[in-house]
Amino acid sequence: MPTILGQNQYGKAENRVVKITRDGDTHHIKDLNVSVALSGELDEVHYSGSNANVLPTDTTKNTVFAFAKEHGIESAEAFGILLARHFVDSCAPIHRARIRIEEYSWERIATSDANSQFIGADEVQHSFVRKGQEIRTAQITYDGEGIQVLSGLKGLTVLNSTNSEFWGYIKDRYTTLPEDYDRILATEVASVWRHNVTGAEGERMPNWEKSYAQAKKNMLHAFAETYSLSLQQTLYQMGVRVINARPEIDEIRFSMPNKHHFKVDLAPFGMKNEAADGAVYYAADRPYGLIEATVLRDGAEALIPVDMTNL
Numbered sequence: 001m002p003t004i005l006g007q008n009q010y011g012k013a014e015n016r017v018v019k020i021t022r023d024g025d026t027h028h029i030k031d032l033n034v035s036v037a038l039s040g041e042l043d044e045v046h047y048s049g050s051n052a053n054v055l056p057t058d059t060t061k062n063t064v065f066a067f068a069k070e071h072g073i074e075s076a077e078a079f080g081i082l083l084a085r086h087f088v089d090s091c092a093p094i095h096r097a098r099i100r101i102e103e104y105s106w107e108r109i110a111t112s113d114a115n116s117q118f119i120g121a122d123e124v125q126h127s128f129v130r131k132g133q134e135i136r137t138a139q140i141t142y143d144g145e146g147i148q149v150l151s152g153l154k155g156l157t158v159l160n161s162t163n164s165e166f167w168g169y170i171k172d173r174y175t176t177l178p179e180d181y182d183r184i185l186a187t188e189v190a191s192v193w194r195h196n197v198t199g200a201e202g203e204r205m206p207n208w209e210k211s212y213a214q215a216k217k218n219m220l221h222a223f224a225e226t227y228s229l230s231l232q233q234t235l236y237q238m239g240v241r242v243i244n245a246r247p248e249i250d251e252i253r254f255s256m257p258n259k260h261h262f263k264v265d266l267a268p269f270g271m272k273n274e275a276a277d278g279a280v281y282y283a284a285d286r287p288y289g290l291i292e293a294t295v296l297r298d299g300a301e302a303l304i305p306v307d308m309t310n311l
């Protein structure tokens, strides 16, 4: 049976690069997990084993670390753009580069303790505690012409202890869920948004750090401020808020598990357990409802993949 090679890509995955920048005694930290995937004229290495067009994955790893030293890491997005352009523009057989980045954030340890050896300082300039909140993500793809920048986050867990209802749904012979007029709404937000940059010569890039902070802030505010009749409605409002607030973002997709909190039946113990009185809930971890949707600026093209598990 004749066979042919299909889609293929290669590169070094999960390069854990930590860059410290010193500003006098004040240190700054960038902590990234960078994965490189290259594609192009790579049929021969699969068919005959000829490595003539192969830039070793080991070299792609070295490039990540060397670029961190040479250029610094201003933001995950800016670093990813530099790398993607480098691989495609400097290596003829490579036609496309995809750089995926996870960023772990750190905050300074505050020491207002009188016994601290760092007298007078509220924060130790070189001591950090890992932030337990979300992981920031970025994916940059470059094909020699256009650039696509997807930014995002995952693991951002949020909860509203009221202002959420769920009722009026279809009821068939298998429906047992009681209608709820005051429930907990909790989810772990995973989101990816697309910037309307093209990579054209002379194009002004967004301030990536500010754009990220504002996108996150807007989605959190929308989560808190939406009186919710369903998680779907809340999700849509979160997307609307980001698109309306950030002109550089044209598309945003969310994957949000409904982290169910069920009121425990305390009737056997002669106790009422109502939301209005402050209830006790059982936090179930699975199964969970999984609510996913994209929100687009009117006229924008939907380009974020439906399955964003690996983004």
Ligand SMILES: O=c1[nH]c(=O)c2[nH]c(=O)[nH]c2[nH]1
Pocket (backbone or CB within 6 Å): 166, 177, 229, 230, 231, 232, 258, 289
């Ligand atoms: O916000 C919700 N959306 C649903 O589609 C759904 N389905 C369900 O059982 N509970 C919920 N909650």
